[in-house]
Amino acid sequence: MNVAPVIRRPLASLKNSLRKQREIRRLLATTTEPTSNTSAPPPPPASRSTKPLPESNFFTIPDPKTKQLRTAFAVYSPPRSQPTVAKTTFISTTINPPPPQTLVQAHHDPLPALKQKQISLLDPTGARTALFSRTNRDAARVGDVLMVTHRRGGEPFAGVLMSIRRAGIDTAILLRGRLTKVAVEMWFKIYNRNVAGIEVVHRRKKPARRARLTYLRKSKHDVGDVQSLVFAWKRSRNVLTTGAKSKGQRTGVKGQRLS
Amino acid sequence: MAPRLPARCWRQLQTTTTTPATTTLPLRPQCASIRPLSTTSCVAVKYGWTTLPKRSRPTRFNAATAGLPKPTAGPAAALARRARTTPLRTGVLAVKKGMTAFMGKSGTRIPCTVLQLDEVQTIANKTRDKNGYWAVQVGLGTRRPIAVGAPMLGYFEAKGVAPKQHLAEFPVRNADGLLPVGVQLLPDWFHVGQWVDVRSDSKGQGFAGGMKRHGFSGQEASHGNSKNHRTIGSAGPSQGSGSRVLPGKKMPGRMGGERVTLQNLPVLMVDNELGIVVVKGAVAGPKGCIVKIQDAVKKAPPAQEFIEQTRKLVEERFPLAEEQLEAARKRHLELKEARRTKRIAELLAGGLEGQAGIEEVAATFCTSL
Numbered sequence: 307m308n309v310a311p312v313i314r315r316p317l318a319s320l321k322n323s324l325r326k327q328r329e330i331r332r333l334l335a336t337t338t339e340p341t342s343n344t345s346a347p348p349p350p351p352a353s354r355s356t357k358p359l360p361e362s363n364f365f366t367i368p369d370p371k372t373k374q375l376r377t378a379f380a381v382y383s384p385p386r387s388q389p390t391v392a393k394t395t396f397i398s399t400t401i402n403p404p405p406p407q408t409l410v411q412a413h414h415d416p417l418p419a420l421k422q423k424q425i426s427l428l429d430p431t432g433a434r435t436a437l438f439s440r441t442n443r444d445a446a447r448v449g450d451v452l453m454v455t456h457r458r459g460g461e462p463f464a465g466v467l468m469s470i471r472r473a474g475i476d477t478a479i480l481l482r483g484r485l486t487k488v489a490v491e492m493w494f495k496i497y498n499r500n501v502a503g504i505e506v507v508h509r510r511k512k513p514a515r516r517a518r519l520t521y522l523r524k525s526k527h528d529v530g531d532v533q534s535l536v537f538a539w540k541r542s543r544n545v546l547t548t549g550a551k552s553k554g555q556r557t558g559v560k561g562q563r564l565s
Numbered sequence: 566m567a568p569r570l571p572a573r574c575w576r577q578l579q580t581t582t583t584t585p586a587t588t589t590l591p592l593r594p595q596c597a598s599i600r601p602l603s604t605t606s607c608v609a610v611k612y613g614w615t616t617l618p619k620r621s622r623p624t625r626f627n628a629a630t631a632g633l634p635k636p637t638a639g640p641a642a643a644l645a646r647r648a649r650t651t652p653l654r655t656g657v658l659a660v661k662k663g664m665t666a667f668m669g670k671s672g673t674r675i676p677c678t679v680l681q682l683d684e685v686q687t688i689a690n691k692t693r694d695k696n697g698y699w700a701v702q703v704g705l706g707t708r709r710p711i712a713v714g715a716p717m718l719g720y721f722e723a724k725g726v727a728p729k730q731h732l733a734e735f736p737v738r739n740a741d742g743l744l745p746v747g748v749q750l751l752p753d754w755f756h757v758g759q760w761v762d763v764r765s766d767s768k769g770q771g772f773a774g775g776m777k778r779h780g781f782s783g784q785e786a787s788h789g790n791s792k793n794h795r796t797i798g799s800a801g802p803s804q805g806s807g808s809r810v811l812p813g814k815k816m817p818g819r820m821g822g823e824r825v826t827l828q829n830l831p832v833l834m835v836d837n838e839l840g841i842v843v844v845k846g847a848v849a850g851p852k853g854c855i856v857k858i859q860d861a862v863k864k865a866p867p868a869q870e871f872i873e874q875t876r877k878l879v880e881e882r883f884p885l886a887e888e889q890l891e892a893a894r895k896r897h898l899e900l901k902e903a904r905r906t907k908r909i910a911e912l913l914a915g916g917l918e919g920q921a922g923i924e925e926v927a928a929t930f931c932t933s934l
Contacts, residue, residue, distance in 0.1 A: 364913060365710035365718065375910040379718035380900060381710045382893070384684050384727045385749045385883075416681055416839040417663050428668055457672065476666055476674075500672030 323546060329444050332436070421474040428475070428497045437504060438470055438477065438496060448519055449510035451532045452481055453539075454494050455503040463492055464507060464536045466529045469518035479504075482522055484531045508535040569613040640697050647736075651699075653866045654742045654875075655735040656859025657685045657750050658705035659842060661765065663852050667833055667843075677833050678848040680763075680856050682840050685750045686726050690743045691734065700736045701744055704729030705855065722900065725893025731855050745886035747893075748879050752835045752842045756871055760829045760861035767849040769822030779815040825849035829861050 362380045369376040413419060429435055436442050446452055446467060453464040465483025468491065475497055482491045494501055521527045636642055659680035667675040683706045691700035708730045710718060721728045726747050737743065755761065775781040775797035783795050797817065800810045827848060834843035848856060860866055880886075903909045 366913070367715065375913070377715065377904050378900075378909050378913055379710070379715070380722045380896065381718070382721070382725050382727050384707050385686060385747075413681075413839050415662065416836075416841045417665065417679060419839055420665065420679060420836075420841065420843075424665070424667070474665065475668070495668070495674065498668055498672050498674070499670065 322542070325444055329436070332442070332444075424475045425497065428499070434496050434504070437506075438472070438479070446479075446504070446506050447510065447513055448517060449514040450506055451508035451529075451535050452479070453505045453507050453536060454479075454481065454492075454501060455505075456494075457500045457502050459500075462503075464532050465490075465492070466519070466522060466532065468520070468522060482529070484533075487531075489528065505539075507532070507539040567614075567616070572612070644693070644698060648738055650862045651736050651738045652742070652860040652862065653738050654860065654872055655687070655701035655703060655737055655744060655750075656761075656857055657682055657754055657842075658703055658731060658733055659683075659685070659856045659858055660705070661848055661850055661852055661854050661856050662841070664847065665843075675833065675845060676847065677843050677845050680842045680844065680848070680858065682750065682752055682842065684727075684729075686729070687744045687746055687748050687750070688721075688724055688726060688729065688732060689746060692740070692743070698736060699739055699742060700734045701742065702732060702734050703750070704732050706730030719897070719901065723894055723897040725889050733855075733857055735857070735859055744876075744879065745883065746890045747886045748883040750879070751837050752840060753837055753878065754875055755832050755835055755842055755858070756867065757832055757835055759832050759867050760864040761832055761844060761858050762861050763827045763830055763844060763848050764824060764857040764859075765848055765850040765854050767821045767823060767825045768851055770820040772818065773820035774817045775815065778817060778820045781815075829864055 362382045364378045365381045366378040367376050368374065425435060437446050439445050448467050448469060450467050451464060452467050453462050455462045463481060463483060463485075465481030468480040468482050471478045471480070471493075476495065477497065478493050478495045480491060480493055482489065484490060494504075496504065522529060637646075659682050662679040662681050664676060664678050667677055669675055684704075686704050687701055688704045689702040691698060691702065693699055704726065706729060708728045710728055713721070713728045718728065724746055770777070774795055776783045776795050781797055784790055784793050784798065786794060797815075800814055800816070827846065830844040830846055830848075832842060833845050834841070836843075842858060844858070850856070866872070900909070900912075903912045
């Protein structure tokens with residue numbers, strides 16, 4: 307980072323750039339971390355039966371009066387279980403064989419794992435997740451002004467973040483802005499491929515005390531046009547990157563570009 | 566009956582059989598030229614023409630069905646009739662786990678259902694000779710033996726598989742669709758992009774009115790309507806049209822809780838590690854319900870190479886399935902005999918061949934603890 311422009315920067319931009327740096331460092335930490343952790347346990351070996359019979363226990367049914375053994379049935383193990391000493395030699399009256407480690411016990415609910423897979427596919431850098439994560443201190447919060455760049459929408463849409471609907475891959479945000487002087491609310495799925503970028507234009511001074519700012523729909527509380535905030539943000543970004551003066555060569559911090 | 570053609574019209578045609586007119590006109594009495602030695606089949610029809618199918622040649626001298634066309638009813642005819650709409654290979658049972666969405670390449674959101682294959686094993690084969698049709702019986706999950714009755718415990722013992730939670734049959738077209746007993750079917754039985762039919766029981770809605778059950782419009786909110794906003798209107802015309810309710814009239818009643826088949830759902834994802842098959846769209850029933858998945862009937866079956874590949878994979882994973890089944894059967898017969906003669910207790914105490922004796926069992930059990 308060169309020194310000369312730093313002197314020219316206002317303090318607010320310095321704060322902004324520091325935030326970006328912190329974010330980038332955190333992101334790098336998260337993106338490098340899984341690579342060490344992805345050495346998941348190898349999948350269980352294919353159930354290749356080598357014995358003539360799969361292992362079995364005996365389920366015995368006692369006589370209710372005499373309590374003597376009345377009858378018994380061989381109960382074979384599920385196809386994927388691993389043989390153990392205790393299991394092969396387990397004989398008891400009212401049997402409850404130790405449950406073998408089956409696929410469904412390992413992944414009783416496959417949905418969280420599937421969700422993780424999908425998100426890592428759609429958000430390889432983790433930027434989208436981080437921008438709306440509850441744990442990230444620099445995440446966008448309700449009340450901030452965001453700008454969403456859509457691959458098909460043409461103009462980027464800017465508006466106040468009214469609510470975040472957290473639903474895994476379906477996580478969506480609701481922005482309230484203005485189009486041709488008409489108040490417009492738009493939902494964006496944050497993991498959608500058409501959402502090219504989400505950038506925080508302006509941060510609310512104090513965190514909102516509601517999760518969903520539906521009161522913004524009342525004219526008394528409506529934020530109105532956010533274009534002035536967007537222009538101010540663009541100007542500060544140009545100062546940061548010195549793009550306005552050096553023929554538009556932007557090489558510095560580009561805001562929170564997603565993927 | 567169609568009016569009979571006068572003889573002068575067709576006699577000419579009969580003599581000149583090579584003209585194309587004879588092929589289009591279903592003329593019956595031309596058999597004399599085809600089968601000059603036959604004296605039985607064409608006795609009845611001498612004149613005129615008929616739209617009835619041509620009678621087959623008698624095969625036996627005194628057969629009751631001699632000369633009649635092949636029966637269109639009965640087991641063989643039913644199988645032949647259904648052959649085209651019977652899948653080539655078996656399906657699987659699965660558990661509905663919930664819904665999620667995939668994001669398409671162009672940004673479209675594709676809702677999908679996650680179905681998990683929990684210890685899906687083949688249990689038995691139904692054959693044309695023994696059962697009258699071709700099918701594979703497939704089991705899902707595991708059930709504690711205490712929750713299984715003795716007859717079914719014996720059944721699973723004979724098959725050499727663990728007691729299953731749920732059993733179902735999947736019809737297949739012919740013997741090529743049958744599988745060895747006891748093999749496990751994993752999600753890679755299907756491939757991404759293929760079409761499947763998914764069957765399950767829908768959620769029961771209880772006694773529902775006409776608006777919910779059949780989508781009736783209901784009645785007005787105002788204009789003098791009194792306490793009849795959601796009731797069905799008329800049940801049909803009155804006097805002059807019979808003054809009765811026609812059979813099948815849609816009315817309030819029990820809704821849901823019936824089997825729903827969803828045809829032609831594309832498979833979006835197949836994951837052996839998680840044991841899941843993800844299909845596009847919604848599947849009837851609550852989470853945790855049992856679902857049958859099979860190749861779609863109204864689409865072309867999967868490629869022959871794929872079918873062979875999955876079959877080979879199954880045989881590679883379970884090379885000893887046949888021997889195991891045979892051994893389990895043999896053992897089942899021994900145990901069955903022992904149960905019948907009340908010798909099962911001493912058999913267990915004495916230890917079976919290949920099984921540890923009870924002292925040995927106790928010793929190893931103690932050491933393992």
